[in-house]
Amino acid sequence: MSDLKNQRCEACRADAPKVSDAELAELIRQIPDWTPVVRDGVMQLERVFKFKNFKQALAFTNQVAEIAEEEFHHPTLITEWGQVTVVWWTHAIQGLHKNDFIMAARTDAVLTTD
Numbered sequence: 396m397s398d399l400k401n402q403r404c405e406a407c408r409a410d411a412p413k414v415s416d417a418e419l420a421e422l423i424r425q426i427p428d429w430t431p432v433v434r435d436g437v438m439q440l441e442r443v444f445k446f447k448n449f450k451q452a453l454a455f456t457n458q459v460a461e462i463a464e465e466e467f468h469h470p471t472l473i474t475e476w477g478q479v480t481v482v483w484w485t486h487a488i489q490g491l492h493k494n495d496f497i498m499a500a501r502t503d504a505v506l507t508t509d
């Protein structure tokens with residue numbers, strides 16, 4: 396199976412299944428810097444990226460926004476001085492889909508393509 400970061404999101408329908416516990420265990424190994432969190436009963440993937448200042452944080456935010464638009468799959472982005480919190484989950488299924496793991500890997504790849 397190719398790396399997550401080289402995969403594309405699939406169109407996600409409301410009846411798409413959430414990842415299983417076994418899939419979660421396998422997929423999270425490929426994005427070790429991300430943490431599964433549950434908020435209001437919805438499982439999400441979260442990572443905090445640190446930067447030297449607000450300008451760098453904002454530039455990274457915009458790069459993540461670009462890939463989100465490319466895949467039409469969108470994160471929560473909290474942009475602050477020196478850090479950006481990125482949270483991925485699939486609203487349509489109120490949980491985690493493989494798309495969220497692909498986008499987390501694509502987010503990590505933004506850092507290495509500057």
Ligand SMILES: C[C@H](O)[C@H](O)[C@H]1CNC2=NC(N)=NC(=O)C2=N1
Nearest residue numbers: 467468469470484485486487488
């Ligand atoms: C209409 C609906 O918002 C769109 O199909 C897309 C937009 N971006 C999205 N992003 C995320 N994370 N989950 C979605 O379910 C989603 N749906």
